[in-house]
Amino acid sequence: MLISKINTLSYNEYRDKVLQLAAHGQTSGEQTEEHIQATLINAQRMKRIDHQCELLPQLAEMASLVSEKHTWFVITEAWCGDSAQNTPVLAKIANASPNLEIRLLFRDEHPEIMNEFLSNGKRAIPKLICVHDASQKVIGTWGPRPALIQDRVTEYKLLNPTGTKDEFNKNLHLWYARDKTQSLQEEFLSLFSEWGLLKETNVNR
Numbered sequence: 001m002l003i004s005k006i007n008t009l010s011y012n013e014y015r016d017k018v019l020q021l022a023a024h025g026q027t028s029g030e031q032t033e034e035h036i037q038a039t040l041i042n043a044q045r046m047k048r049i050d051h052q053c054e055l056l057p058q059l060a061e062m063a064s065l066v067s068e069k070h071t072w073f074v075i076t077e078a079w080c081g082d083s084a085q086n087t088p089v090l091a092k093i094a095n096a097s098p099n100l101e102i103r104l105l106f107r108d109e110h111p112e113i114m115n116e117f118l119s120n121g122k123r124a125i126p127k128l129i130c131v132h133d134a135s136q137k138v139i140g141t142w143g144p145r146p147a148l149i150q151d152r153v154t155e156y157k158l159l160n161p162t163g164t165k166d167e168f169n170k171n172l173h174l175w176y177a178r179d180k181t182q183s184l185q186e187e188f189l190s191l192f193s194e195w196g197l198l199k200e201t202n203v204n205r
Helices: 011-023 033-052 057-064 081-095 147-159 165-179 182-194
Strands: 070-076 100-106 127-132 137-142
Touching: 011 033, 011 081, 011 100, 033 081, 057 081, 057 182, 070 081, 081 100, 081 165, 081 182, 137 182, 147 165, 147 182, 165 182
Parallel strands: 070 100
Antiparallel strands: 070 127, 127 137
Protein backbone atom coordinates (compact mmCIF):
# COMPACT_ATOMS: atom_id res chain seq x y z
CA MET A 1 0.00 0.00 0.00
CA LEU A 2 1.42 3.38 -1.03
CA ILE A 3 1.40 5.80 1.88
CA SER A 4 0.67 8.63 -0.56
CA LYS A 5 -2.72 7.06 -1.38
CA ILE A 6 -4.19 7.43 2.11
CA ASN A 7 -6.01 10.42 3.57
CA THR A 8 -3.71 12.75 5.47
CA LEU A 9 -3.84 16.16 7.12
CA SER A 10 -1.77 19.29 6.71
CA TYR A 11 -0.01 20.45 9.85
CA ASN A 12 -2.53 23.26 10.36
CA GLU A 13 -5.41 20.81 9.96
CA TYR A 14 -3.80 18.43 12.42
CA ARG A 15 -3.10 21.15 15.00
CA ASP A 16 -6.66 22.46 14.71
CA LYS A 17 -7.94 18.90 15.17
CA VAL A 18 -5.90 18.50 18.37
CA LEU A 19 -7.18 21.84 19.68
CA GLN A 20 -10.75 20.86 18.83
CA LEU A 21 -10.43 17.48 20.54
CA ALA A 22 -8.96 19.13 23.64
CA ALA A 23 -11.75 21.70 23.75
CA HIS A 24 -14.36 18.92 23.71
CA GLY A 25 -12.64 16.71 26.28
CA GLN A 26 -11.73 14.13 23.66
CA THR A 27 -8.63 12.64 22.05
CA SER A 28 -7.66 10.62 19.00
CA GLY A 29 -7.60 6.83 19.09
CA GLU A 30 -8.61 5.14 22.32
CA GLN A 31 -10.68 7.44 24.54
CA THR A 32 -8.97 6.88 27.90
CA GLU A 33 -8.88 9.50 30.64
CA GLU A 34 -5.08 9.45 30.52
CA HIS A 35 -5.06 10.18 26.78
CA ILE A 36 -7.71 12.90 27.12
CA GLN A 37 -5.70 14.69 29.81
CA ALA A 38 -2.52 14.35 27.75
CA THR A 39 -4.30 15.89 24.74
CA LEU A 40 -5.29 18.93 26.83
CA ILE A 41 -1.63 19.47 27.75
CA ASN A 42 -0.39 18.78 24.22
CA ALA A 43 -2.72 21.39 22.73
CA GLN A 44 -1.00 24.01 24.87
CA ARG A 45 2.46 22.62 24.10
CA MET A 46 1.85 22.84 20.37
CA LYS A 47 0.61 26.42 20.57
CA ARG A 48 3.65 27.41 22.64
CA ILE A 49 6.18 25.76 20.33
CA ASP A 50 4.46 27.18 17.22
CA HIS A 51 4.88 30.63 18.75
CA GLN A 52 8.36 30.31 20.25
CA CYS A 53 10.36 28.04 17.94
CA GLU A 54 12.74 29.70 15.53
CA LEU A 55 14.74 27.68 13.02
CA LEU A 56 18.51 27.77 13.09
CA PRO A 57 19.59 29.99 10.16
CA GLN A 58 21.73 27.17 8.78
CA LEU A 59 18.82 24.75 8.87
CA ALA A 60 16.47 27.22 7.18
CA GLU A 61 19.08 27.69 4.44
CA MET A 62 19.42 23.93 3.96
CA ALA A 63 15.66 23.54 3.72
CA SER A 64 15.55 26.17 0.98
CA LEU A 65 18.05 24.11 -1.04
CA VAL A 66 16.07 20.87 -1.21
CA SER A 67 16.34 19.95 -4.88
CA GLU A 68 13.23 17.87 -5.64
CA LYS A 69 9.71 17.45 -4.32
CA HIS A 70 9.45 15.29 -1.20
CA THR A 71 6.66 14.59 1.26
CA TRP A 72 7.20 14.08 4.97
CA PHE A 73 4.49 11.76 6.28
CA VAL A 74 4.28 11.90 10.07
CA ILE A 75 2.48 9.19 12.01
CA THR A 76 1.11 10.64 15.24
CA GLU A 77 -1.68 10.80 17.82
CA ALA A 78 -3.15 13.76 19.69
CA TRP A 79 -2.23 12.28 23.10
CA CYS A 80 1.45 11.67 22.31
CA GLY A 81 3.75 14.01 24.23
CA ASP A 82 6.72 13.40 21.93
CA SER A 83 4.54 14.31 18.95
CA ALA A 84 3.47 17.56 20.58
CA GLN A 85 7.09 18.46 21.25
CA ASN A 86 8.47 17.57 17.81
CA THR A 87 5.74 17.87 15.18
CA PRO A 88 5.54 21.70 15.29
CA VAL A 89 9.29 21.86 14.66
CA LEU A 90 9.11 19.36 11.79
CA ALA A 91 6.37 21.51 10.25
CA LYS A 92 8.52 24.65 10.51
CA ILE A 93 11.42 22.86 8.82
CA ALA A 94 9.21 21.61 5.98
CA ASN A 95 7.59 25.01 5.55
CA ALA A 96 11.03 26.58 5.02
CA SER A 97 11.36 24.65 1.75
CA PRO A 98 9.35 25.05 -1.46
CA ASN A 99 10.03 21.37 -2.18
CA LEU A 100 8.92 19.83 1.13
CA GLU A 101 5.37 19.09 2.19
CA ILE A 102 4.39 17.69 5.58
CA ARG A 103 1.31 15.47 5.93
CA LEU A 104 0.06 13.83 9.12
CA LEU A 105 -1.88 10.65 9.78
CA PHE A 106 -3.21 9.02 12.94
CA ARG A 107 -1.42 5.84 13.97
CA ASP A 108 -4.43 3.87 15.18
CA GLU A 109 -6.39 4.60 11.98
CA HIS A 110 -3.57 3.17 9.85
CA PRO A 111 -2.06 0.12 11.60
CA GLU A 112 -0.87 -1.28 8.27
CA ILE A 113 1.31 1.80 7.72
CA MET A 114 2.57 1.93 11.30
CA ASN A 115 3.59 -1.71 11.21
CA GLU A 116 5.82 -1.00 8.22
CA PHE A 117 7.77 1.64 10.14
CA LEU A 118 8.39 0.29 13.62
CA SER A 119 11.15 1.64 15.86
CA ASN A 120 13.04 -1.23 17.48
CA GLY A 121 9.97 -3.38 17.02
CA LYS A 122 7.66 -0.83 18.67
CA ARG A 123 4.83 1.31 17.29
CA ALA A 124 6.57 4.44 18.56
CA ILE A 125 5.42 7.88 17.46
CA PRO A 126 5.93 10.37 16.05
CA LYS A 127 7.43 8.62 13.05
CA LEU A 128 8.46 10.65 10.01
CA ILE A 129 8.71 8.93 6.63
CA CYS A 130 10.43 10.93 3.87
CA VAL A 131 9.09 10.00 0.43
CA HIS A 132 10.49 11.16 -2.91
CA ASP A 133 7.39 12.31 -4.79
CA ALA A 134 8.44 11.35 -8.32
CA SER A 135 9.60 7.80 -7.54
CA GLN A 136 7.42 7.22 -4.46
CA LYS A 137 10.46 5.70 -2.76
CA VAL A 138 11.05 6.03 0.98
CA ILE A 139 14.45 7.66 1.32
CA GLY A 140 14.61 8.04 5.09
CA THR A 141 12.77 7.86 8.40
CA TRP A 142 13.05 9.65 11.72
CA GLY A 143 11.51 9.20 15.16
CA PRO A 144 10.20 8.99 17.74
CA ARG A 145 12.42 11.60 19.40
CA PRO A 146 15.83 13.29 18.92
CA ALA A 147 18.75 10.93 19.47
CA LEU A 148 20.19 13.00 22.31
CA ILE A 149 16.92 12.90 24.24
CA GLN A 150 16.50 9.21 23.39
CA ASP A 151 19.92 8.55 24.95
CA ARG A 152 18.78 10.32 28.12
CA VAL A 153 15.57 8.29 28.14
CA THR A 154 17.55 5.07 27.85
CA GLU A 155 19.89 6.13 30.66
CA TYR A 156 16.98 7.18 32.88
CA LYS A 157 15.24 3.83 32.43
CA LEU A 158 18.43 1.95 33.29
CA LEU A 159 18.99 4.01 36.44
CA ASN A 160 15.35 4.03 37.49
CA PRO A 161 13.93 0.59 36.70
CA THR A 162 11.08 1.04 39.18
CA GLY A 163 10.29 4.64 38.25
CA THR A 164 6.65 5.53 37.62
CA LYS A 165 5.23 6.70 34.30
CA ASP A 166 4.47 10.12 35.83
CA GLU A 167 8.10 10.50 36.93
CA PHE A 168 9.30 9.49 33.48
CA ASN A 169 7.01 11.94 31.70
CA LYS A 170 8.01 14.75 34.03
CA ASN A 171 11.68 14.19 33.25
CA LEU A 172 11.03 13.74 29.53
CA HIS A 173 9.29 17.07 29.15
CA LEU A 174 11.85 18.78 31.37
CA TRP A 175 14.53 17.61 28.90
CA TYR A 176 12.51 19.00 26.02
CA ALA A 177 12.04 22.33 27.81
CA ARG A 178 15.75 22.69 28.48
CA ASP A 179 16.67 21.60 24.96
CA LYS A 180 14.45 24.24 23.27
CA THR A 181 14.19 22.19 20.01
CA GLN A 182 17.96 22.42 19.40
CA SER A 183 18.64 18.67 19.33
CA LEU A 184 15.95 18.05 16.74
CA GLN A 185 17.09 20.90 14.54
CA GLU A 186 20.75 19.91 14.72
CA GLU A 187 19.83 16.32 13.86
CA PHE A 188 18.14 17.47 10.68
CA LEU A 189 21.23 19.39 9.63
CA SER A 190 22.78 15.95 9.14
CA LEU A 191 19.66 14.21 7.81
CA PHE A 192 19.26 16.62 4.90
CA SER A 193 22.64 15.45 3.61
CA GLU A 194 22.20 11.79 4.58
CA TRP A 195 18.90 11.60 2.69
CA GLY A 196 20.39 13.31 -0.39
CA LEU A 197 17.91 16.18 -0.32
CA LEU A 198 20.25 19.05 -1.14
CA LYS A 199 21.19 20.68 -4.41
CA GLU A 200 24.87 20.61 -5.35
CA THR A 201 26.08 23.76 -3.67
CA ASN A 202 28.59 25.03 -1.17
CA VAL A 203 26.56 25.17 2.00
CA ASN A 204 28.48 25.85 5.19
CA ARG A 205 27.86 22.87 7.45
